[in-house]
Amino acid sequence: MSEAAEKLAAVRAVITQAARSSGRTADAVRLVAVSKTQSVDAVRALLDAGQTDFGESQVQDAMRKIPLLNGLGLHWHFIGHLQSNKTRFIPGNFEWVHTLEKEKHAARIAQAAQQAGVCVKLLLQVNVANDPAKQGLHSNEVFAFIERILEQQLAGIQLRGLMSIGRRGAGEPETRATFAGLRELLESCRQRFGGEFDQLSMGMSNDYAIAIEEGATMVRVGTDLFGARK
Numbered sequence: 634m635s636e637a638a639e640k641l642a643a644v645r646a647v648i649t650q651a652a653r654s655s656g657r658t659a660d661a662v663r664l665v666a667v668s669k670t671q672s673v674d675a676v677r678a679l680l681d682a683g684q685t686d687f688g689e690s691q692v693q694d695a696m697r698k699i700p701l702l703n704g705l706g707l708h709w710h711f712i713g714h715l716q717s718n719k720t721r722f723i724p725g726n727f728e729w730v731h732t733l734e735k736e737k738h739a740a741r742i743a744q745a746a747q748q749a750g751v752c753v754k755l756l757l758q759v760n761v762a763n764d765p766a767k768q769g770l771h772s773n774e775v776f777a778f779i780e781r782i783l784e785q786q787l788a789g790i791q792l793r794g795l796m797s798i799g800r801r802g803a804g805e806p807e808t809r810a811t812f813a814g815l816r817e818l819l820e821s822c823r824q825r826f827g828g829e830f831d832q833l834s835m836g837m838s839n840d841y842a843i844a845i846e847e848g849a850t851m852v853r854v855g856t857d858l859f860g861a862r863k
């Protein structure tokens with residue numbers, strides 16, 4: 634087994650175990666391999682091992698890699714801080730954006746998506762813990778934000794759920810509470826806005842097992858799959 638395949642198998646084993654303890658199976662959780670700063674060869678090694686979802690946090694860096702891996706069935710997720718002048722590069726390159734936090738970005742992505750003839754799936758980044766060091770909407774802003782986007786009836790985008798980042802250095806109880814809070818917020822969104830709100834992106838290398846136990850449908854794992862970033 635290649636080193637990449639071994640790392641992937643280890644992460645998948647953790648996912649299977651954590652999914653089971655939340656009464657689900659591993660296929661209810663999508664593993665997004667966070668390949669930011671990693672080489673195309675490193676992505677290819679994981680792809681050869683069977684991994685197809687990859688996450689990038691810088692549009693420019695991603696756009697060097699994505700064309701080189703074209704036609705191989707990869708699904709790209711944008712997980713970084715969105716900038717207005719980069720939104721037009723999202724459609725056609727990324728299927729998912731996990732980090733929407735500005736209304737105008739939804740409209741810009743929608744417009745570019747229509748031109749490209751694609752649909753981009755969006756998650757709202759929520760700062761559940763109201764951590765001043767974090768990006769994202771506060772929990773109490775989420776409903777109004779969604780309402781304003783839905784009102785515009787934008788073609789080319791689909792709001793699908795919520796994303797959050799656990800506080801670095803937080804202990805397990807705090808991490809668990811943060812993730813449970815996001816799950817409750819998603820449930821409220823689903824009651825209010827309908828079944829399309831079905832995605833919960835939470836959990837990174839240091840806390841993805843906890844995130845899955847608390848209901849994550851997507852985990853974003855970099856270090857545990859690729860090793861430490863340079």
Ligand SMILES: *Cc1c(COP(=O)(O)O)cnc(C)c1O
Pocket residue numbers: 667669690712713798836837838839853854855856857
């Ligand atoms: C870098 C990054 C990750 C992956 O972090 P690891 O600790 O390496 O697993 C996940 N989510 C976001 C938003 C990131 O920026």
